[in-house]
Amino acid sequence: MELSDYIRILRKNWLVIVVTTLVGVAVAAGFSLTRTPQFEATSGVFVSTEGGSTITELQQGSNFTQARIATYVELVEEPFVLNPVITDLGLNMNADSLAGRVTASAQLDSTIVQITVTDADPARAALIANALGASLANAVETLETRDGQEVSPVKLTRVRDAQAPRTPVSPNVPLNLALGGLVGLALGVGIAVLRAVLDNKVRNPRDIENLTDRPLIGAIPFDPKAKERPLILEADPHNQRSEAFRALRTNLQFLEMDGGNIFVVTSSLPSEGKSTTTINLAVALADAGKRVALLDTDLRKPKVAEYLNIEGGAGLTDVLIGRARVADVMLPWGKRPLYVLPAGKVPPNPSELLGSKQMGQLLEALGNEFDVVLCDAPPLLPVTDAAVLSKFTAGALLIVAAGKTTTHQLSGALDALETVGSKVGGVVLTMLPTRGPDSYGYGYGYGYGGYGSYGTYGAPAEKPTRRGRKNAAAEPSDDQLLP
Template identity: 70%
Template sequence: MELTDYIRILRKNWIIILVATALGLALAALFTWTRTPVYQAQSTVFVSTQAGGTVAEMQQGQNFTQSRVTTYANLVTTPIVMNPVIAQLDLETTASRLATSISASSPLNTTLITITVEDTDALRAAEIANALAASLTNAVESIETPNDSDTSPVRLTRVKDALPPLAPSSPNPPLNLVLGGLIGLALGIGIAVLRAVLDTRVRTPQDVEVVTDAPLIGAIAFDPKAKDRPLIVHADPLSPRAESFRALRTNLQFLDMGGRSSFVVTSSVPSEGKSTTTINLAIALADAGKKVALLDTDLRKPKVAEYLGIEGGAGLTDVLIGRVRVGDVMLPWGDRSLYVLPAGKIPPNPSELLGSTQMASLLEVLERDFDVVLCDAPPLLPVTDAAILARATSGALVVVSAGRTNRHQLSGAIDALQTVGAKVAGVVLSMVPTRGPDAYAYSYGYGYGGTGHYGYTQTRAARKGRAAKAAAAPKAPSETAGL
């Protein structure tokens, strides 16, 4: 993943990251609040030897002291030093238990021993540290005193007495809160990245490129009112979603389909917006002066006639079984050079009809009479209708709902087309959000002509142009007699 992908993941999952960070802070605060304060007191002793007055004797004594100081530091946690302290301070504990709260250290190249004591009582911690320093002094002098002498060549002097600390050494609220926040933040980012890795839904053009080499020729902006105004190019031509269809129209015209111009518009699964995409694309092409034939080849759940508000009782199925001629049931729509062939009655054998020689002949004739032929077909994964039909056209346009269709479904749809030898002309992302981390770039330029006189003039001029084209165009493809 690139840096932009990580930024998108963070933007998309900022709530999870914020909650995880807050949770880390809360747990750190709870941990700090429930811990018993521990106080730390330190006393320091200096180790020296009773050396002679010459420089050599003093150097020898210094070397002897440094070689023994680590041993003396280790004596602090032994019973010989701690038992007198326990008895002196009347501590209700044992030497082994007391040793867990005591440590002794000696800085490198020094003869100082620092005794550190941790206790829940500040005064007791200081008392134990001072008592240990005194007990260590006695123990070392006793051990180092030769049998034939009354004095020890080693002397321990307490150079720093332990004082009762004013504040506990642990817990450390600021440190705990910082660590808790950092751990929560790291956990939140980890969850966000894991969600992104495990999420196989197609959201961006990069997700499409992972599945197929087919070009992404369009990204249709999401419209929350799409159900109320499915024909957005006709109802609101200045909206971002309508602009998306015009961009799709432009990209479609640049596809090299070997001189043919018939397309099957399908999807992986239902409810991805393939029917509205087909219809709006057909209207956009007709607005650009193209002569367009729109066929409802979804012989299972036809929607074109319903969306366009035309009679759909007779249509494609009647033409394929030879009951009527195509010119009798192919209807002009609006003031555009757009002709619509409804699905007609739902047959018991849709796949057989769409794969018949009559269907291939019909497509061949329509390609000759129209600039563009668009076929609204069923989804690819539930049924094979679209794959069979795509083989007889110049290619298939696969509509993918952003954020709903996963990569496995898209891959299955592409495989279904390639298995029958159909060409995938391109992929169209639908329902792409215009805001948020998954947004596609739509917003620029939409203010031009939106509310002012320019927009009104352009719209009126476009309508006049479409009316003139419709008047000059033939009313129906009457030359397709016999179909």
């Protein structure tokens, strides 16, 4: 992944990251508030040797003291030193418990033993630290006094009395909160990255680029009112979504499809915007002066007649079984060169009809008569209709819904077309969010086809052809289409 991908992941999962960070801070705060404050008090004991007046004797005494320091440090935590303190102060604990609260240390090349005591009571911590200093001095004097000697050559003197501390050393609330926040932040980022790794939805053009070398020819933004106004070019010609369909129209004209002008429009699964894309693309092409034939080849759940508000009782099914002629059921729509062939009645054998010889002859005739023929076909994965129909066309336009179609489903759709030898002309990404981290940069063109960067969606901006403009071709005659 590139840096932009990580930035998109963080933007997309910012709420998760914020929540985990706050939870980390809250846990750290709870931990800190439930801990008993602990205080530290430290006393210092100076170790020296007595006797000797020459430099050599003094040097030997110093070396002896340095050698003994480590031993005296260890001796502080021994019962021999601890038990007298417990007895004198009347502490309700044993030597092991007290040893867990005591830390003794000595700096390098130093003869001062520092005794630190940690306790919930600051006064008691100081009292124990001072008592340990005195007990250590007594213990060393006892141990270092040799037989026949009255005094020990080693003398320990308390040079620093422990004072009752005013502030606790633990819990360190600011440090705990900072650590909790960092742990929560790291956990949130980890969850965000993991979600991105496990996310198999197609969300941007790069996901499509990783699966196929076919160009992305369209990027249609999400419209929450798409069901209320499926024909956006009629409902709101200057809408951002309308401009996206005009850009798709422009890019479609640059596809290299071996001179073919018949396209089957399909998708992986239902509800990816296949029918609305086909209809709006047909209207956009007709607005540009192209003679367009729109066929509803979805013989299972036809939608074209419903969306265009035309009579769909008779149509493609009747033509294929010889019950009607194309000219009788193919209807002009609007004051533009757009002709619509509804699906007609739902047959029991749609795959057989779409793969029949009659269907091939019909498409060939329409391809000779019209500039562009668009076939709104069923999705590829549930049924084979679109794959069967695609063998009669120049190629397929594959609709992919951003954030809905998975990479596995898109791969399955591509494989289904490849199996029958159909060529994928291009991919159209629909339902793209217009805001947020997954939004697509509409104002900068597609970046794939190189078809211009002057308009809103990467194509030159054009005013839609008004209804009533005198460029509509005459309605095809009976002898121009198959009977």
